[in-house]
Amino acid sequence: MTTSPSARRIGMARIATAMVVLAIGCTGVAGAQSPPPAAAGRNISGAWEPLRGGPGAPPPTPPSPITLKAPYAAEWQARRSAQDEATRKGEPLATGGSQCIPYGVPTMMSIANYPVEILQTPAQVTIITEAFSEVRRVYLDRPQLKIDEVPPGYYGRSVGKWDGDTLVVDTIGIAPKVAGYQSLPHSNQLRVTERIRLTGPDVLQDQVTLDDPVVLEKPVTYTLAYKRLPNYEMVEFVCDNNREFTDDNGVVRMKVLEK
């Protein structure tokens, strides 16, 4: 019987995975109960850069309409208008990002042109962003907790499972202070559902759905795309020289040195 190169690679990957699982099992760490990735479509490890149009980009998927409940709708519009007006005057308002505060889930998944690195093991998918070196961990095949059982934070608690070749990630426990998509407010009831899949050998898609029964009239869905960066080495990003400061009017300004 002959074996194709791809089958040999998958076979080797399974052997390697099995060795890792055995090694983990020897240390007493749980995680051996999850099966290894079973198909090439389930291997999303690697470095990925945002893909917004151009060759190989999937057709743009328009985001769903955003409808907020009162009083959040008026507050959101007022805040956006104030930001727009400040920007027109050349005095943009400070944001968490301008103060080097982490973006958290889900905004961290798309920061300018910075790559994300995905590390996949049988029991966990780890996502590390280059911008601000943020880390989120998706625990595979574990039950999700109730929202009020998760301490609110920037990354919350993520669990995932494979649905065919799509990794479905459920995240709860995102603190209201954490920056939202399009500056949307959210409550501690926010639930983020992501459907992550390869749409080509080197193109990854992340369909993000935000559901917040306190703030949103109906869930908001938008889609991110990424292009594979072969052999890319992630660049260190420690925000230790932030020259952007916030003045007394809440405007972000650049510090100019005297010499």
Next chain:
Amino acid sequence: MRSPCMYSSRRLLIAAAVLLLGTPLAAHHSFAMFDSVNKATITGTVTRFDWTNPHVFIELDVAGTNGEVKHWSVELGSPSILQRSGWKFSDVKPGQKVTAIVNPLRDGRPGGMLYRLTLADGSMRGNGGPPPADPAAR
């Protein structure tokens, strides 16, 4: 040594600046503090080069026509953005003479966002992309 001179340009800001200005997605900070139309050309001596996050900075002493030295702070993209466009952390060193074309701060202080840098050996660097062409004069 040339004194700061102003250009105008209808060209869009390049590379990272364009990416960050033109996208509704998150970025470290808005670039609205910089004049996206006018540019200043400054030639001077590097006093400090910070290859740091969230931005790289070049500090320059620039002599004016009256001989008075004015200090400028020039902001660039991040090391990641620059490295992917061919920059090296060792490209600029204190003591080097360089010429920077910048989009200056709109509030008038001596600072700006780099448009293009010319090193002493004549080589050029962009700010997250290939070195852009000369800005069109007004």
